Amino acid sequence: MTLTEQILDQLPGGVLAQLRRVDTLWKSLKENTAPIPNVVKENPTPLGEVDFDVVICGGTLGILIAAALAKKGWRVALVERGILRGRDQEWNISRKELETFVELGLLSEAELEQAIATEYNPARIGFFGGKDLWVENVLNIGVDPVYLLETLKTKFLEAGGKLFEKTPFQNAVIHPDGISIEFQQNPQLPNCKTRLLIDAMGHFSPIVQQARAGAKPDGVCLVVGTCATGFPKNDTGDLLYSFTPLQNQCQYFWEAFPARDGRTTYLFTYMDANPQRFSLEAFFEDYLRLLPQYQQVELEQLQFKRALFGFFPTFRESPLRMPWNRILPIGDSSGSQSPLSFGGFGAMVRHLKRLSNGVHEALQSDQLSQNALKLLQPYQPSIAVTWMFQRSMSAGINQQIAPNQINELLTGVFKEMEQLGEDVLKPFLQDVVQFAALSQTLFKTSLSQPGLVLKIIPQVGLLPLLDWMVHYVNLGAYSALYPMGKAIEPWMKNLPPIGQYYYHRWVEAWQYGSGGDYSIL
Secondary structure (H helix, E strand, C coil), X not given: CCHHHHHHCCCCCCHHHHHHHHHHHHHHHHHCCCCCCCCEEXXXXXCCCCCEEEEEECHHHHHHHHHHHHXXXXXXXXXXXXXXXXXXXXXXXXXXXXXXXXXXXXXXXXXXXXXXXXXXXXXXXECCCCCCEEECCCCCEEECHHHHHHXXXXXXXXXCCEEECCCCEEEEEEECCEEEEXXXXXXXXXXXXXXXXXXXXXXXXXXXXXXXXXXXXXXXXXXXXXXXXXXXXXCCEEEEECCCXXXXXXXXXXXXXXXXXXXXXXXXXXXXXXXXXXXXXXXXHHHHHHHHHXXXXXXXXXXXXXXXXXXXXXXXXXXXXXXXXXXXXXXXXXXXXXXXXXXXXXXXXXXHHHHHHHHHHXXXXXXXXXXXXXXXXXXXXXXXXXXXXXXXXXXXXXXXXXXXXXXXXXXHHHHHHHHHCHHHHHHHHCCCCCHHHHHHHHHHHXXXXXXXXXXXXXXXXXXXXHHHHHHHHHXXXXXXXXXXXXXXXXXXXXXXXXXXXHHHHHHHHHHHHCCCCCCCC
């Protein structure tokens, strides 16, 4: 019996079987054998009167924007295939990002504080053979998903929203004036008609799979971990840490956080979807093998509470542009987070104000066409440039690079960012890339460690490097356009609603696409 079988067999709920089901999905993704759904169709006949302004499919992250839109007075239905309940494992985020909930009137200050389950400082960044550095107030807040979702659900219902649980999405037919949606299993909502369908069903949404037409992901992040008690007392965390060279053609990275009922540790790595890549179960075996060395504890001393595992596909064509009118993907469905991050809570919170205001204006001005809605998920060079970072932190299945090359590169880059100060370091750690900070880091790293920089070119490839240069230039352009767009705001206030919609979307694209929405204060 393997270590994975021994540990996971101890946990309730058939965790080992769940892991193997996810592994089956991972195998089908690598082999590109999953069937392409055909759940969205079009019909030129007008639909007539609709039941809702917005139907949101996918409740876990969908409840965030559902509550915001219901509060603005729209008729909103939230549809969840299971029961809308947060998981037991905390979501980690930075405190300033959580202020969005108060700004939108979704939580009071007291409710926000109650939603915070854990808080710790400081957090470590370190790589094998290098010096550790420490930061404070970055992803150091653990939010209780159970309390957060239950509170938002209450606010949503109080605002007139309709919640339908145990109601899996089945298909949608797009008409010129609305969408007809069919659901499974729930006699209370066998079908409905809406002006707009928001897809919050995640990476494996059937709508997203149809829109991507079977395209293999350009990158994948594999994650495994546990929450357990029995560790030595440790009130600090790890944001990005490695203590081994390249293994199995992957660089292994670790995260660790104090949790309410123990300590959470993750092992993650970046790779492509080559069929030769290892399984999640094999990765979990490596996690258990290396965990004692990582946390200075014997496995026998630990009492495991739960296991965590998954894989997160990422695509260069992100955010996803839907090929249909009246459908908007959000969260993981849209691929709006960078290829370095896994889990969409942080990205969803970062974009919540922008998205809720944008959808509100789209409904007001009836801008629900494919071209109008794609402005709500615009090209963001601040995300596009991170593809180079993902490539530099991974190796091809047959690529020959020095075993410690990735660690040496990251040690050098983070050393320069630390010297440049928090204004450079902290945004990057929160998935925000800004032109000035990136340019300073590249310049200093090139001067201080030219050998490391030169090694990146054969590792990532010349064509990806040239493609990255385009996004880098665009990042600079967006950084210049955003203040110009804000400067003309007084002259834009008299525009009609449609003009306002397009003006606001362009300014937001420049703002978020340049990292201009981020403030360290």
